[in-house]
């Protein structure tokens with residue numbers, strides 16, 4: 001039991017300390033937001049013109 | 050990284066503070082005008098003493114859009130250069146002072162004409178609205194003065210390069226140099242329309258003015274103008290914020306590359322402000338829209354780099370999971386939190402910008418209050434909150450005082466209040482704009498039109514937001530006065546970040562100005578030559594001047 005816990009901890013640390021996966025996720029979220037905004041105004045445009 | 054002057058020389062500090070005094074007086078005057086605008090537009094309030102709506106709107110646009118920004122930026126760039134490349138020479142400092150006084154004299158001239166109601170032409174001074182010539186002359190002096198300030202920065206940069214051959218210049222000096230070059234290239238356009246068109250015309254030397262050419266020259270300047278505002282905020286985001294939070298700069302080369310890309314792609318794109326204008330071939334509009342969208346690249350590079358800085362920092366403090374690093378950021382430090390609110394606001398601001406720049410979508414929002422909502426997120430939140438965040442350490446650094454715990458707390462309230470007020474005001478502006486409400490218009494029920502009735506609740510929301518914003522401005526002014534005159538004596542750091550150990554060595558190609566300015570000029574010639582020939586060859590007889598206020 002103690003052994004598994006120890007293993008798990010070291011593993012996360014190695015994976016985490018230099019990982020930029022949060023950055024990747026953030027940039028994707030940002031891109032997604034940009035696209036959603038653009039598309040919604042685009043539909044407004046299609047409805048009006 | 051070169052950290053030559055941990056503390057800025059006192060004489061340079063005085064020059065910087067002189068710029069800041071004017072900038073914060075502008076904030077007070079412009080903030081009051083802004084509040085009055087929102088109150089008038091709510092329909093519940095009328096201006097006293099025959100003051101016109103367009104008069105105060107001109108005050109607001111000029112003192113905040115032109116005066117506050119230019120003075121703050123010139124002061125900040127001088128400070129950044131003096132800090133990282135060394136104290137200015139006596140000649141450079143003298144140039145800076147002459148620049149400051151020329152800018153101040155110009156500001157007073159323009160302000161006087163606006164107050165006398167002889168120049169209610171808004172800060173864009175589009176022909177054929179015609180102001181008193183002293184207004185144009187005053188704005189010209191503001192630009193000329195800023196060139197002298199710019200010369201001081203460039204001079205110091207040249208000294209540094211001579212003393213350190215073969216080495217990349219300090220990052221923040223490099224950035225100040227890019228912004229100075231951008232400004233010089235851009236202001237040539239506005240100088241041309243003012244000197245060759247508007248001044249002779251307002252003096253009565255010529256009768257008529259070519260409106261399309263003057264607007265095109267204005268927007269040749271007007272778009273890089275917004276990048277001139279933004280790049281100093283990016284300087285703080287890239288170089289200062291990492292140090293404030295105790296992290297390292299993610300990559301020196303990435304930061305330089307993004308600044309160079311801003312220099313290249315922010316000038317040949319003015320047509321995206323003229324998409325609804327007749328007299329310009331749609332093919333050239335299309336070309337400039339494509340160039341505009343290239344600015345997405347350095348913008349997303351900046352976003353990536355900032356996220357990466359924050360995440361690496363958070364993980365070095367033991368954060369785990371996808372977003373655990375977010376909690377590790379120093380939220381109690383106004384020098385970080387206030388600019389961070391600015392960064393956040395740049396996300397909806399950028400999204401709105403993509404809409405504005407798309408030719409078809411521009412038809413939905415053009416000249417609506419959406420546009421005003423947009424640049425109150427870019428300029429009046431992302432940029433000014435970063436400028437406020439800079440002031441919290443730079444003003445005490447220069448005056449030999451410290452930001453106390455109490456002031457730090459007040460500063461955070463200031464930023465949060467700004468965010469709340471702007472959410473109301475800018476949000477309501479975006480929404481009303483999509484419903485067709487025009488910008489730059491005083492309150493009107495438009496003869497009881499049903500569509501105009503829909504806008505009124507949003508106008509009331511804008512007044513609520515405007516009132517909250519005005520309280521935030523008063524807080525800011527209070528903190529500024531405290532830091533300038535009353536805070537306890539001490540040492541406040543001018544934070545300059547160090548480059549991450551993982552970053553690659555910076556290549557020297559970034560300092561190759563022949564190359565970058567060469568490409569800049571080529572792109573400008575490519576984007577503008579044929580349309581200009583077209584405008585001149587097919588020019589109508591021109592317009593007489595109008596004073597419609």
Ligand code: HEM
Pocket residue numbers: 080081083084086087106107109110113114117171172173421425428429433487488489490491514515516518519522
């Ligand atoms: C108390 C805070 C503020 C309020 C309540 C406010 C309010 C407004 C309103 C209502 C308008 C549009 C009026 C119209 O189109 O009829 C406006 C325009 C403008 N604002 Fe602000 N604003 C504030 C702060 C700022 C700041 C800090 C800046 C820049 C640093 C700024 C720059 C501008 C500019 C450049 C315009 C355009 C003027 C024009 O269209 O000619 N504002 N503001």
Ligand SMILES: [Cu+2]
Pocket residue numbers: 271272275321322
């Ligand atoms: Cu633009």
